[in-house]
Structure formats: structure tokens, C-alpha cells
């Protein structure tokens with residue numbers, strides 16, 4: 480439980496993406512003062528759909544946002560994996576919505592990013608968080624009293640703790656490392672498409688959108704995923720394939736005809752959806768090498784979200800694990816009663832978060848290997864394993880981690896607040912130990 484009393488910390492969060500807002504809400508609920516600095520002039524999450532899995536929807540419920548978010552979401556009743564060429568079902572989980580709620584006590588939902596960001600922003604404001612827009616951080620240094628954040632405008636801000644939540648191209652990461660450090664290509668790119676139900680006339684496609692489900696089509700070196708948003712009034716489609724963007728270009732307008740050519744010969748239901756597309760964005764998918772540490776030696780600067788663990792979106796965990804980061808951080812800080820306890824909490828944060836997020840990131844690459852197999856012997860072995868489990872309760876380590884009985888409970892069963900509470904119980908603050916560690 481968040482403890483009231485003691486010294487309130489001044490926490491500066493760099494970035495008002497989903498990681499930054501999650502941390503802001505959680506730290507404010509932990510009874511601290513929070514200021515978020517955001518480079519953009521206005522908050523407008525780019526991209527479209529976002530799959531929210533129970534490991535994050537649980538936190539939204541903890542923060543009193545469950546109803547509001549679940550009302551504007553679509554909750555899929557089926558998760559199916561199809562062969563790319565003919566749409567044959569390789570794997571499917573029916574009554575997916577009910578199973579998720581039953582197993583994990585919290586739903587799997589699909590939302591529009593803009594809706595989620597607005598709800599999180601409003602919650603942060605209600606909790607007294609200051610969000611300053613048009614504030615690009617250019618460096619993080621030290622003052623006699625603690626970390627000092629300098630903005631491009633020259634303005635300086637001070638806090639007890641600085642949280643780098645500034646995404647893939649993180650400046651905070653470079654400040655932590657004290658050197659330039661750019662993201663690396665994964666070798667894949669994404670075409671991101673949003674279609675509105677109102678503009679679709681084909682009755683079969685309309686039925687697909689109005690009846691929220693998640694569909695994957697998996698093929699050689701590529702896959703596609705489609706799911707509904709906003710209570711089935713919108714459809715989000717992402718096509719994943721080899722990256723052909725020049726090295727300096729991370730996002731651009733895509734060519735609809737090129738996109739259709741790449742996926743021609745795929746399941747007709749997918750290509751009929753692609754026939755509805757007028758415009759599309761093309762995103763290079765980037766990642767990072769794992770860092771030795773996410774925190775500085777003084778434990779007053781730390782990283783969360785894509786700044787420290789960007790991943791392929793193949794398990795839909797980038798934002799979900801960023802929300803976990805924010806949840807754990809705020810909960811741990813709720814136990815901090817004085818500034819000398821900060822290093823203890825930040826050490827626990829790193830212990831809890833780093834290995835888990837890095838495992839998830841590595842698994843996104845393994846999911847790529849499993850989904851992108853070219854036709855051939857390995858693909859036939861994979862598909863016969865899929866076939867052996869069709870219509871049954873899956874009982875083997877499964878090529879789709881989305882429904883794998885080993886991986887899914889580990890991923891979706893994570894309760895960030897519980898993890899933080901247990902860590903505090905097992906490693907309570909000990910003043911002397913902290914002094915020894917720091918000297």
C-alpha cells in the first residue's frame with residue numbers, strides 16, 4: 480500500500496509517452512510530486528492500435544482507469560493464427576476474452592493509442608502531476624543538491640530523481656552512458672493501417688471488424704496482424720516484412736501499391752482488407768543492445784520504456800512492459816520516506832525490471848523466427864505441431880507465444896504492484912547497507 484507521510488520526493492520524468500505517463504500516475508499515487516517534461520508542442524500519440532494485455536490492464540484497474548479504458552476498447556473473442564497463402568487456421572483460441580479474464584483476472588483489450596494517452600494524461604493531471612509541453616531536454620548533469628535537467632531553451636530544472644522515458648531515440652540514455660548511442664535496425668519494417676467501419680461497404684469485411692477478434696497471418700519472412708478498436712467501429716492492421724528503408728529513414732509515407740504487391744497471393748480476406756487502404760505509413764522497426772545498467776551509480780537517474788528495452792512489436796509488449804516499469808517504479812517509491820532511501824528503491828526497480836524486460840525483448844525475436852519461417856521442412860514441422868493442438872487445451876511449448884501455456888502465464892500473470900510489495904518485504908531498506916554501497 481502507498482504510505483502517506485514522510486518526505487515527498489520531486490520526480491522529473493522526461494517524456495509523456497505511455498511509459499512516462501504510467502510512471503507519472505504511479506509515482507503521484509505513491510504520494511510524490513511529479514513533473515513531466517515533453518518535447519512535443521501537443522500530445523498526439525502517433526500510430527493507431529495498441530494491444531493491451533492483462534499484465535498492463537491489471538495496472539490500469541489498480542489506478543482506477545479500468546472502466547474508462549475498457550469502455551473505449553474492443554475485447555477480442557478469438558485469437559487465430561492463419562497460414563498466409565490460404566488462410567487455413569493453424570492455431571486458435573476461442574472464447575479468448577473469457578479465458579483471459581478467468582486466468583488473469585483482467586482483460587486483453589485493443590485500444591486506439593490516442594484514447595489511451597488522453598485517459599492517462601487526464602488521470603495524471605487529476606493527481607496533480609505537472610505536464611510541461613514544448614520542453615525538450617538537452618542534457619542531464621549535476622547540481623550540488625542532485626540531478627539537474629537542462630532544456631534546449633537553457634532553462635534548468637532540479638529534482639531528487641530523474642526518470643528517462645523519452646523513447647527509442649532517448650537523450651536520457653545518452654546522458655546516462657555519457658556517449659552517443661543510436662538505435663539499431665531489426666531488419667524488419669511495419670506498414671500501419673487504420674480503417675473505419677463506416678467507410679467499409681463489403682458486408683463480410685464489416686462483420687470481421689464489428690466482431691472484435693485478433694487474426695495473424697504468418698508467411699515467409701513476413702506476417703500480418705489485424706484487430707478491431709473502439710468497440711468494433713475501427714480496424715487496425717499491421718503488416719510486418721523485411722526492411723527496405725534507407726538507413727537514415729525511420730518513418731515515411733508508404734506506397735499502397737508496393738504494400739499490396741508484397742502481400743499479393745496472401746489469404747483473400749487479408750488482401751480484400753488491403754484493397755480498402757488509401758494511405759499507409761511505413762515504420763522501420765528498431766531495437767537496442769542491452770545495457771549493463773539502467774541507472775546511474777548515484778541512483779538518481781534511471782531509464783524506463785523504449786529508452787532501455789525497445790523490442791519488436793511481435794508480442795505487443797513494448798507499451799505493456801513500459802506500463803509495468805511505471806507501475807513497479809511508483810509502487811517502490813511509495814515506500815520511500817526520505818531521500819536517502821532513493822538508491823534502495825532504484826536498485827530494487829532495476830532488479831525487478833531489467834531481466835524481465837530483456838527476456839521479453841529476446842522473445843520477440845524468437846517469435847519472429849517462429850512466425851516468419853519460409854516454406855520448407857521447418858515450417859512443416861511447426862505447422863504439424865500447431866495442428867496437433869487444434870481444438871484442444873494446448874499442452875506443449877507452442878510456436879505462438881501468444882497462447883503458449885508456458886510463456887503466456889509468465890507474461891500476462893505479472894502483477895507489478897505485487898512484485899514491488901514482495902521485493903520490499905524481502906529486501907527492506909537498511910540504512911547502513913545503503914551507506915556502505917554508496918561509499
Ligand SMILES: Cc1cc2nc3c(=O)[nH]c(=O)nc-3n(C[C@H](O)[C@H](O)[C@H](O)COP(=O)(O)OP(=O)(O)OC[C@H]3O[C@@H](n4cnc5c(N)ncnc54)[C@H](O)[C@@H]3O)c2cc1C
Nearest residue numbers: 494496497498518530616645646784785792795797798799
Ligand atoms: C508497429 C508497432 C506496433 C506496436 N504495437 C504495440 C502493441 O500492440 N502493444 C504494445 O504494448 N506495444 C506496441 N508497440 C510498442 C510501443 O508503441 C512502444 O513500446 C511504446 O509506445 C514505448 O513508449 P515510451 O513511452 O517508452 O516511448 P514513446 O512512446 O516514444 O514516448 C517517448 C516520449 O518522449 C518524448 N521525448 C523524446 N525525446 C525527448 C526529450 N529530449 N525531451 C523531452 N521529451 C522527449 C517524445 O516526444 C515522446 O512523447 C508497437 C510498436 C510498433 C512500432
